[in-house]
Amino acid sequence: MIWFDVGAHKGQGTLWPARLKPFLRVYAFEPNTKLAEALARKAPRNYEVYAIAVSDVNDISNFYINREDGCSSLLELGKTLDWQGGENLRTISVVKVRTSRLDTLMDSLQVGHIDWLKVDTQGNDLKVVMSAGNYLRYIRKITLETILKPLYLGQASKTETLDYVLSNGFKLVRTKPISFSQAENLEFIRK
Numbered sequence: 001m002i003w004f005d006v007g008a009h010k011g012q013g014t015l016w017p018a019r020l021k022p023f024l025r026v027y028a029f030e031p032n033t034k035l036a037e038a039l040a041r042k043a044p045r046n047y048e049v050y051a052i053a054v055s056d057v058n059d060i061s062n063f064y065i066n067r068e069d070g071c072s073s074l075l076e077l078g079k080t081l082d083w084q085g086g087e088n089l090r091t092i093s094v095v096k097v098r099t100s101r102l103d104t105l106m107d108s109l110q111v112g113h114i115d116w117l118k119v120d121t122q123g124n125d126l127k128v129v130m131s132a133g134n135y136l137r138y139i140r141k142i143t144l145e146t147i148l149k150p151l152y153l154g155q156a157s158k159t160e161t162l163d164y165v166l167s168n169g170f171k172l173v174r175t176k177p178i179s180f181s182q183a184e185n186l187e188f189i190r191k
Contacts, residue, residue, distance in 0.1 A: 001021070001023065001024045001025065001115045001116075002024075002025050002026075002027070002111055002113065002114055002115050003017075003018075003024065003025070003026045003027070003114070003115060003116045003117075003118065004026075004027050004029070004102070004105075004111075004114050004116070004117045004118065005026060005027070005028040005029065005118045006029050006054045006102075006117070006118065006119045006120070006121060006128050007029070007030065007054075007119060007120040007121040007122070008028035008029060008030040008035075008036075008039060008049070009030060009032075009035060009069070009070050009120065010035060010038070010039060011028060011039050011042070011043070011047075013118060014026050014028060014047070014118060015028075015039070015042065015043065015047065018043070018044055018046050018047040019044050021046075022044075022045075022046055023046075024046055025046050025048075026046065026047045026048070027048050027050065027105075027109060027111070028043075028047060028048065028049045028050065029049075029050050029052055029053070029054050029105075030049065030050075030051060031051060031052060031053035031063050031072075031074075031097040031098075032051075032063070032065065032069060032072055033051045035069060036049050036050070036051035037051070051097075052097065052098045052099065052100050053074055053097050053098070053099045053100075053121070054099070054100060054101070054102055054105065054119075054121070054128050054131065055074055055099040055100075055101070055121075055124060055127050055128065055131060056101060056127040056128075056130055056131045057099055057101065058099065058100050058101055058104050059098075059099050060096050060097070060098055060099070061074055061096070061097060061099045062074070062094050062095075062096065062097075063094070063095050063096070063097040064076055064077065064091045064094055065091065065092055065093045065094070065095060066089055066090065066091055066092065067088065067089065067090045067091075067092050068088055068089055070122075071089055071122055072122065073121065073122035073123055073124060073152055074097075074099070074121065074122075074124050075122065075123045075124055075152035075153055075154050075155060076091070076152065076153045076154075077089060077090075077091055077151065077152060077153070078150050078151060078152060078153045079150070080151065082149060082150075083149060083151055083182060084179075084180045084182060085179070085180065086151075089151075101131035101132075101133070102117075102128060102129075102131040102132040102133075102135065103131060103132055103133040103134065103135045104131075106132075106135050106138075112138060113138040113139070113140070114138065114139045114140065115140050115141065116140070116141045116142075116143070117129070117132075117139050117141065117142045117143070117144075118142075118143045118144075119142065119143070119144040119145070120144070120145050121145075122145075122147075122151075122152060123147055123151065123152030123154070123155030123156070124152075124155070125144040125145055125146065125156070125161065126144075126156035126160060126161045126164060127156070128144075129142060129144065129161075129164065129165060130164065136168050136169075137168075137169065139190070140189065140190050141187070141188065141189050141190070142165065142170065142186075142187070142188045143185060143186070143187045143188075144161070144165075144185070144186055144188075145178070145183055145184070145185055145186075146158040146161050146183065146184050146186055147182065147183045148181075148182055148183055148184060149182045149183075151182075158184070158186075161186070162186075165186075165188050166188075169190055169191055170188035170189065170190055170191065171188065171189060171191050172186060172187070172188055173187050173188065173189050174186070174187035175187075
């Protein structure tokens with residue numbers, strides 16, 4: 001089994017299963033180098049950590065480090081006044097990070113399929129899925145976050161996300177409200 005954890009943060013949802021299942025191979029991508037290094041120190045052999053961001057281009061991009069590190073993003077924060085908990089969100093630094101497309105990563109890592117693609121990139125999730133290109137057909141399950149209220153500049157809407165993923169051979173099997181119902185985790189499986 002192969003899992004890709006894009007926006008791995010601290011490995012929530014993927015680190016523990018990798019410890020329990022030696023047959024599972026997890027590729028974790030976290031552009032915040034401090035978090036990536038901490039995650040790599042805790043990782044078992046079947047859990048590889050890469051300090052890069054996954055997006056729609058192979059390039060170098062700005063990465064906005066937030067005071068709440070789980071809210072760091074390739075996208076700039078917009079207005080946070082209407083966001084419950086927004087008073088805690090603030091960009092504290094901007095760093096340059098390497099970005100890579102998902103199809104490029106699958107090629108370079110010689111991964112022919114992904115059993116589960118977990119994406120949590122703070123408003124950039126649809127670009128990650130789109131970056132799979134023709135390899136999207138080799139992904140079996142996707143879990144991603146969609147932000148329902150404007151928070152990041154240039155974030156995709158839930159409608160845009162659903163239109164793209166559903167039109168590419170997936171069906172929506174679960175919706176879970178998060179962040180005081182201001183965002184949702186969407187789970188898709190291939191039809």
